[in-house]
Amino acid sequence: MKILFHYLIFPGFLFASCMGLIAGWVDRKVTARVQWRKGPPWYQNFVDIIKLLGKETILPEGAKNTFLFAPFLGLLSVVLVATILGLSIRFPLESFVGDLIVVLYLLTMPAIALIVGAASSRNPLASIGVSREMKLVLGYELPFILAVIAIIIKSKGVIQIGAIINHQINFGSNIFLPSGWVSPAGVLAFVVAIFCMQAKLGLVPFDMSEAEQEIMGGTLIEYSGLPLAMFKLTKALLLYTLPLFMIILFLGKDLSPAMLIGKYVLLLVIVVLIRNTNPRLRIDQALRFFWGPMTFLAGAAVILAILGL
Amino acid sequence: MNLRFKALTKSIWVFHAACSPCNNCDIEILDLLTPRFDVERLGMILAGSIRHADALLVTGVPNYKTKERLKKLYSQAPKPCVVVAVGSCACGRVMFKDSYNSPCPVDEVVPVDVYIPGCPPKPEAMIAGVAKLIKKLKGK
Numbered sequence: 344m345k346i347l348f349h350y351l352i353f354p355g356f357l358f359a360s361c362m363g364l365i366a367g368w369v370d371r372k373v374t375a376r377v378q379w380r381k382g383p384p385w386y387q388n389f390v391d392i393i394k395l396l397g398k399e400t401i402l403p404e405g406a407k408n409t410f411l412f413a414p415f416l417g418l419l420s421v422v423l424v425a426t427i428l429g430l431s432i433r434f435p436l437e438s439f440v441g442d443l444i445v446v447l448y449l450l451t452m453p454a455i456a457l458i459v460g461a462a463s464s465r466n467p468l469a470s471i472g473v474s475r476e477m478k479l480v481l482g483y484e485l486p487f488i489l490a491v492i493a494i495i496i497k498s499k500g501v502i503q504i505g506a507i508i509n510h511q512i513n514f515g516s517n518i519f520l521p522s523g524w525v526s527p528a529g530v531l532a533f534v535v536a537i538f539c540m541q542a543k544l545g546l547v548p549f550d551m552s553e554a555e556q557e558i559m560g561g562t563l564i565e566y567s568g569l570p571l572a573m574f575k576l577t578k579a580l581l582l583y584t585l586p587l588f589m590i591i592l593f594l595g596k597d598l599s600p601a602m603l604i605g606k607y608v609l610l611l612v613i614v615v616l617i618r619n620t621n622p623r624l625r626i627d628q629a630l631r632f633f634w635g636p637m638t639f640l641a642g643a644a645v646i647l648a649i650l651g652l
Numbered sequence: 653m654n655l656r657f658k659a660l661t662k663s664i665w666v667f668h669a670a671c672s673p674c675n676n677c678d679i680e681i682l683d684l685l686t687p688r689f690d691v692e693r694l695g696m697i698l699a700g701s702i703r704h705a706d707a708l709l710v711t712g713v714p715n716y717k718t719k720e721r722l723k724k725l726y727s728q729a730p731k732p733c734v735v736v737a738v739g740s741c742a743c744g745r746v747m748f749k750d751s752y753n754s755p756c757p758v759d760e761v762v763p764v765d766v767y768i769p770g771c772p773p774k775p776e777a778m779i780a781g782v783a784k785l786i787k788k789l790k791g792k
Contacts, residue, residue, distance in 0.1 A: 371692070378687060379687040380686075380692065381692075382692060384693075387695050390659050390662040390663045391663045391695070393655065394656075394659035394662070394663045394706070397660070398730045398732070399730040399731045399732075401730050559700040560703075563701065566703060567703040567704060571703070
């Protein structure tokens with residue numbers, strides 16, 4: 344019963360999706376202000392979801408069952424991540440060993456859901472989107488996991504989110520050294536993780552898998568109604584979950600509500616500014632970016648972390 | 653009026669179907685997204701795919717080829733979907749009425765909900781048309 348409450352209501356589905364939709368509104372509003380427009384009202388993303396729920400769901404001819412299951416797969420796994428992270432922040436000592444690895448796996452699920460769903464829609468443009476999404480996943484997972492490994496090494500080899508938070512409460516945030524100076528390993532890993540977060544969110548320099556101008560929505564092209572609403576909700580949940588994960592990994596010293604909101608807004612602003620100041624990359628450029636400089640920086644972060652910097 | 657139409661009026665995603673127009677209407681439609689008019693205030697965005705669309709924005713006079721495409725587009729759109737005819741051509745074919753390659757006006761191909769005349773209509777006129785559309789949906 345308590346588990347169900349946690350999963351569906353408080354740190355889980357309801358709370359996280361409300362936060363995510365509001366964060367999505369902040370994103371749209373700031374984008375509008377950057378472009379000198381007024382932007383939509385605060386309830387816009389909620390209305391969008393409700394509207395999509397009321398629309399007809401079209402099943403393309405010859406689509407497999409996975410076309411309808413995939414959106415729920417992505418949504419359920421992100422909700423699980425939101426629950427695990429929310430509970431670890433509230434009760435750091437009650438998390439289980441290895442939940443960091445579970446979270447890393449579950450954070451890949453939305454991309455896989457998108458790939459599975461779009462690939463079963465039998466649309467040629469969707470399959471272009473799928474191939475791009477797949478390459479992007481291959482691209483960003485390597486530096487992202489290296490950055491997380493740097494953090495694991497910095498927190499004395501624990502793979503438990505609660506223990507990482509505890510370590511930071513005792514010895515200061517991971518982007519700082521215990522002595523108070525900026526830690527080069529932490530900062531390098533943080534920079535890499537921010538770019539990987541942008542790619543995981545599928546926001547503008549890395550949104551080539553659903554480029555609306557060239558491949559008309561790409562992976563989402565055949566989705567309408569309820570499954571599209573599920574994908575939009577998954578995106579919103581990711582916008583809440585990923586910055587939270589970054590905060591836990593890198594800025595976990597003071598997790599009181601006010602500081603948590605401040606750090607979250609800081610990360611959201613970084614995401615929105617990257618989104619608004621960059622054009623879309625081609626998939627080969629993105630792959631080169633992640634396997635080149637980002638992997639190099641993340642590797643350097645791991646080596647520096649082993650050296651104790 | 654139920655929640656479904658209420659939400660629809662607050663977030664109309666538009667798919668832009670160009671049926672061989674002269675591009676003047678299309679340029680004016682793009683003006684709607686610019687800072688001066690900014691229809692995202694009303695929750696309207698241009699959708700990339702017809703499957704995401706709530707409104708089909710038709711410009712131009714359909715010819716024999718685009719007529720079939722338009723019919724197909726409308727059948728691919730998830731309902732409820734409204735159709736807006738933008739420009740005098742889409743409203744009533746004006747000077748292309750007797751042209752050899754214009755079989756019929758838009759409203760004989762798909763059911764049109766709102767007509768926005770003008771050559772091209774001003775962005776203000778389009779926003780007025782949107783207001784009429786919302787009023788019509790609320791009356792439904």
